[in-house]
Amino acid sequence: MYQFKLIKTCITPAISQTRHFLLQIRPRTTLCAPENSSKESSFVVSYLTNTCGFGLKYALAASKYLRFKGPEKPDAVINFFKAYGFSQTQISRVVKRHPKVLVSKVKTISRKIEFLASRGASSKDVALILANNPHLLGRSLEKQVIPVYNFVRNMVHSDVKAITVLRRGGNIFNYDIDSHMALTTNFLRETGVPESNITRLLLNAPLVLSFLDRLKQTFEEVKKMGFDPSKLSFVVALKAVSSHSKSSWERKVDMYKSFGWSE
Structure with missing residues (x-):
C-alpha cells in the first residue's frame, strides 16, 4: 500500500502539470489558423473591391471560394486580359x-484563347x-x-459563322x-424542320436549342398557333415565343423579320 501511494504521489503532479500545459497551449493553436485565414480573406475582399470593382457584399461572398495571400497571381490574370485587349468592363464581368x-x-x-484565335476569332x-460566358475558362x-465548337462548326459550315454563334451563345x-x-x-x-432553318435558329x-x-x-x-414547321416563319416564332411572353411575341416576330428573318 505504501508503495502504491508513493507512485500515486509521484505521478499526480506530472499529470497535473501536463493538463496545465495543454490548457495553456490549446487556445494558441486554435486561434492561430483562423487569424491567418481571416487576414487572407480580408486581403481577398480588399482586392476584389479595389481592383475588380466588386461591391462589398459580393466580394465577401466570392472570398469564400478564393484563396490568395498576395496580388501576384490575380494580377497576372488581369494583366493577361488587359494585354489581350479586354476592356476594364469586360474584365470585371x-x-x-x-x-x-x-x-x-x-x-x-x-x-483556350489560342484555340478560339486559331479558328479565326479576333x-x-x-x-x-x-x-x-466566362465559365468557359473553367x-x-x-x-x-x-x-462544342466542332459541333457548332459542323452545323453552320464555317468558322466565321461558328464564332458568331459563340458570341451570341451565352452559356453554350x-x-x-x-x-x-x-x-x-x-x-x-x-418533326419536319428543314436543316437550313435549324442552322438559322442556331x-x-x-440558347433556344439548349433544353429538349x-x-x-x-x-x-x-404549332398550335398555326405555323408550319417546314417554313422559316416557324423558327422565327419559335425564337420569339422562347424569349418573350406570349402577349408580346407577335411584335418581336416582326422585329426579327426586319433583321432578315423572313422567307
Whole structure:
C-alpha cells in the first residue's frame, strides 16, 4: 500500500502539470489558423473591391471560394486580359461571373484563347465570348470547349459563322453536346424542320436549342398557333415565343423579320 501511494504521489503532479500545459497551449493553436485565414480573406475582399470593382457584399461572398495571400497571381490574370485587349468592363464581368479565374494559371487561360484565335476569332471576338460566358475558362479544353465548337462548326459550315454563334451563345459551353444540343437539333429534324432553318435558329438564337423539354413545349405552342414547321416563319416564332411572353411575341416576330428573318 505504501508503495502504491508513493507512485500515486509521484505521478499526480506530472499529470497535473501536463493538463496545465495543454490548457495553456490549446487556445494558441486554435486561434492561430483562423487569424491567418481571416487576414487572407480580408486581403481577398480588399482586392476584389479595389481592383475588380466588386461591391462589398459580393466580394465577401466570392472570398469564400478564393484563396490568395498576395496580388501576384490575380494580377497576372488581369494583366493577361488587359494585354489581350479586354476592356476594364469586360474584365470585371468575367471576374464577377467566374471569380475563380483569378487563381487560374495564365497558361491554362491562354490555351483556350489560342484555340478560339486559331479558328479565326479576333481579340474582340474572344473578349465578347468570354465576357458572355466566362465559365468557359473553367471547362476542359479537350472535353468541352473543342467538342462544342466542332459541333457548332459542323452545323453552320464555317468558322466565321461558328464564332458568331459563340458570341451570341451565352452559356453554350456549359452544356454537354450529346445530352442537350444534339437532342434538340435531332428533335427539330424529326418533326419536319428543314436543316437550313435549324442552322438559322442556331445562328440567331443558340440558347433556344439548349433544353429538349423546354423546346418541345415551345414547339407545340407555336404549332398550335398555326405555323408550319417546314417554313422559316416557324423558327422565327419559335425564337420569339422562347424569349418573350406570349402577349408580346407577335411584335418581336416582326422585329426579327426586319433583321432578315423572313422567307
